[in-house]
Amino acid sequence: MNEFTSELSKRLDDIRRQDLYRELRRVGSAQSSHIQIDGQPLLNFSSNDYLGLANHPLLKEAAIKAVERFGSGTGASRLICGSLAPHHELERALASFKNTEAALSFSSGYAAAVGTICALSGKDDIIVIDKLVHACVVDAARLSGAKLRVYAHNDLNELEDILRWANTRAISPEQSRPRTLVVTESVFSMDGDVAPLGELVQLKEKYGAWLMVDEAHATGLFGKYRRGVAEESNVAGQIEIQMGTLGKAVGAAGGYVCGPKVLIDFLINRARTFIFSTAPVTAAAAAAQAGIEIIQSTEGHSRCDKLWSNIGKVKDDLGKAGWPLVAGRSAIIPLILGDEARAMGAAKAMREQGIFIPAVRFPTVARGEARLRLTLSAAHTEVELNTLLRTLTGIICNA
Secondary structure, eight states: OOHHHHHHHHHHHHHHHTTOOOOOOOBOSOSSSEEEETTEEEEEOOOOOTTSOTTOHHHHHHHHHHHHHHOSOOOSBIIIIIOOHHHHHHHHHHHHHHTSSEEEEESSHHHHHHHHHHHHOOTTSEEEEETTOOHHHHHHHHHHTOEEEEEOTTOHHHHHHHHHHHTTOOOOSSOSSOOEEEEEESBOTTTOOBOOHHHHHHHHHHTTOEEEEEOTTTTTTSSTTSOOHHHHTTOGGGOSEEEEESSSTTOSOOEEEEEOHHHHHHHHHHOHHHHTSBOOOHHHHHHHHHHHHHHTSHHHHHHHHHHHHHHHHHHHHHHHTTOOOOSOOSSEEEEEEESHHHHHHHHHHHHHTTEEOOEEOTTTSOTTOEEEEEEOOTTOOHHHHHHHHHHHHHHGGGO
8 A cells, every 4th residue: 555545544544533434325216205225225304305306207308308409418618619508598497487687507506606706706805604604605715715704603793793894994095995795595504594684685785795695405495486585585686696506496406696697797707617617418407497497387386385394294293202403494404413423323223214314424514513414305295204203203312
């Protein structure tokens, strides 16, 4: 064994000693409420496929038709010759769905965050983020070179202190103060609680900041037209940058940014993750468009209602069982166990009983806050929910 592999083996051993080792699990089935891992059938309570669209016949049909017409690959970046018709059709559908002037799709939500934040902010600017915001936003803020400030989770007082401080910073006679960008998730991916977007909008307008909101875990679930928390809070038109993903409730893959046309034109010219990436496959774009259409349909409304019914039942029953739930209204229910080994043991015991809820540990969450991240879908039946609750009571409460 040479020095390189020896060093990496030592690092992996250290990860294992901390109960933080991760490995890929081969899933031999389509995404649904039932999956198969290593030949074992399992009830799936870990997916972000909130509306059960990932294996929907219409999404599969759209993807197949796109491949038949446009092939399996896109050949180049979209600014070369890879900007195929399904990408443009998806972006028109996104802009219409989100009620914005324009939209731009990316290969992933991570790429959307990094490309957008780094295009909008530089070394003379300030980026302010919620402490619990997704890692893609943290990485983007660091890569941008801007001065990074973090406020305690959903703490409006601390955010205002930072915005007030930002407005006192002068750069040069040409620029009286730096541009400040505030970034938050609307529904936080690990805790499942919701950002106070109305108050955030008031603060960013008071201090002249820009606001970027990641609706990854809210799109398709919140608001009259299921556009997200921004719609439900009646502030969508006051948010400069709306971001999200296409691989959760939409049922496909990819990321997007929605906003004024000038924003999208600017990103096409300055977002490096867009400019220097081969275009996403058209199968994903076509499937995403089909998912957006379903979300806006009567079927989408029914699926959303079913999801919220499932959420209510599980939260009510867990509450009655005495489980301390994090306050929040979403399809994400964190069962916080604290110790990494305890969370790993509980996940293993659940899997032995036919239920898949993997443990989430550092660095995804803070040290000492390891958990089972329970997520619900419209595809879960009442029988499956009862099985989940019965098993949880027997295992998690004794973990």
